Amino acid sequence: MLVVERFRRVLFVDRYKEFTVNKVAPTLQVSTPTDTTIVLTRAFDAPRRLVWEAMTDPAKLRRWMFSPPGWEMTVCEFEARAGGAYRWVWAGADGRPVMTLRGEVRECEAPERVVHTQVMEMHECAAATEFVVTLELTETKGRTGLRLTLTFPSKSERDQALTWGMEKGMEVGYARIDAMLAQNHSDIQRA
Amino acid sequence: MVVDQSPRLDLVFHALAHPARRAIIRQLSGGERNLSELASPLRMTFPAATKHVRVLERAKLVRRRVLGRQHLCRLRAAPLREAVEWTEQFRKNWEARFEVLDSLLEAMKQEEAKSADVKPAERGRARR
Numbered sequence: 001m002l003v004v005e006r007f008r009r010v011l012f013v014d015r016y017k018e019f020t021v022n023k024v025a026p027t028l029q030v031s032t033p034t035d036t037t038i039v040l041t042r043a044f045d046a047p048r049r050l051v052w053e054a055m056t057d058p059a060k061l062r063r064w065m066f067s068p069p070g071w072e073m074t075v076c077e078f079e080a081r082a083g084g085a086y087r088w089v090w091a092g093a094d095g096r097p098v099m100t101l102r103g104e105v106r107e108c109e110a111p112e113r114v115v116h117t118q119v120m121e122m123h124e125c126a127a128a129t130e131f132v133v134t135l136e137l138t139e140t141k142g143r144t145g146l147r148l149t150l151t152f153p154s155k156s157e158r159d160q161a162l163t164w165g166m167e168k169g170m171e172v173g174y175a176r177i178d179a180m181l182a183q184n185h186s187d188i189q190r191a
Numbered sequence: 192m193v194v195d196q197s198p199r200l201d202l203v204f205h206a207l208a209h210p211a212r213r214a215i216i217r218q219l220s221g222g223e224r225n226l227s228e229l230a231s232p233l234r235m236t237f238p239a240a241t242k243h244v245r246v247l248e249r250a251k252l253v254r255r256r257v258l259g260r261q262h263l264c265r266l267r268a269a270p271l272r273e274a275v276e277w278t279e280q281f282r283k284n285w286e287a288r289f290e291v292l293d294s295l296l297e298a299m300k301q302e303e304a305k306s307a308d309v310k311p312a313e314r315g316r317a318r319r
Contacts (some may be wrong), residue, residue, distance in 0.1 A: 029279055034206045038281075042289055046296035050303070054295055064292040066284070070260040162281045191229065 012146050020138055024145035035155040038162065042149040048139035051146065052111035055135065056080040061088075071098060082108050086116065099121050103133075129157050200277060201249070203270045206250035211235065212243050219253065219266035236318045 024043040030040070031039045044051050054060045062076045067090065074087035084105040092098045103117035114135045121128045134149040152158040206212055211233050218232070220225055230240030244264060246252040253264050254272065 027288055028282055030282040030285070032204070032208075033279070042286075044293065044296055045290075046300055050296055050299045054292060054299065060295065060299075064288065066291075066296045132248045155204075155208075159201070162278060184229060 021140040021145035024147075028118065032158070032162075036152045036158050038150040038152075038158060040146075040150075042146050044144045044146060045142075046144060047142050048137050048144045048171075049111050050146045051137055055115065056110075060120050078112070079105060080108050080110065081105060084108070099123065106132075131157065131161070199270065200273060202250040203252065203274050206246050206252055207274070207282060209243065209246075211240070211248055215240075215247060215264075216252065216266060222264050223265045226264065229264060245262060 012164045021043055024137070026042060026043045028042045031041075034091065054064065056078055057080075058076045058078050061078060062073055062187055065073060065088065067073055070093050071090045073088065074091045075087055077088075078084075078086040082105060086105065087100065087102040089097050090099045100119075100121040100123070102119050102121070105116045107113060107115040114133075116133050117130060119128050119130045120134050129152070131153070132151040132152070134147075134148045136149075138145045139146075150158075150161065152161065167185070207216075214233060216228050218229055226241060226244065227237065230237050233240050233243075244253060244255070248255060250270060251267055252266050255264050256263055257263075288305065
């Protein structure tokens with residue numbers, strides 16, 4: 001029952017309250033503990049102040065923030081303080097904005113916790129989803145555990161966010177996703 | 192290919208959104224169980240447990256067969272597989288991002304180590 005085993009790892013992390021690095025797997029775990037949330041956990045082999053810097057300093061954010069081929073990050077702002085704002089904009093090959101992520105920082109306690117809203121705008125369609133992102137960092141012996149909780153207003157918006165990567169993969173010809181899909185598909189057929 | 196508007200997937204995710212139903216699936220991953228075996232660890236009435244089993248049946252996650260007076264339930268893997276594939280894609284997108292972050296953190300650690308090496312030397316020169 002390999003499939004069930006994998007499934008348990010992916011979705012059954014519902015008792016996640018005790019949050020220490022030792023309990024965080026080194027690879028990313030995604031779970032959906034409630035109908036309206038997605039929880040991501042992962043460990044990083046670096047002290048917390050560096051992970052914090054990488055996640056809140058715009059110059060550092062730019063260096064790891066996702067950019068599909070053909071997209072360029074044109075705006076990267078982040079004010080790491082309660083009441084601060086942030087805005088990340090990606091433009092396509094023609095220089096026109098394709099996607100904007102923006103929001104307001106609600107809570108900010110360096111170097112362990114940020115709560116911010118996030119509005120995702122795709123410039124070709126009017127629909128925008130707003131959700132709340134809670135980032136928590138914990139450190140043990142120079143390693144950092146990360147927990148990212150995405151809270152959506154409804155289940156359907158949560159589900160949409162889970163599929164977003166795939167939809168975009170098809171729209172912008174994100175070849176890597178196709179390759180991963182093929183890989184994933186063969187994994188599942190083997191399982 | 193997984194279609195995101197699949198009503199069947201909606202049923203699967205709805206079925207999995209309750210801790211009692213996840214507990215039932217956990218039990219069934221060990222093999223076939225009858226209804227009272229499934230209900231007993233759940234700390235709920237038998238009819239309430241039966242209702243949860245019915246939700247799982249509707250999502251085609253559980254198949255029930257009647258053997259005399261026993262109702263035997265068994266797990267069906269196919270819808271789970273579909274749900275795994277679905278969240279797995281989301282997971283891979285984020286993991287790809289975090290792997291880039293891993294290398295950035297590595298670079299930051301090295302920069303820090305380098306400047307820590309430089310500072311004592313500077314202090315040494317200042318003293319001289």
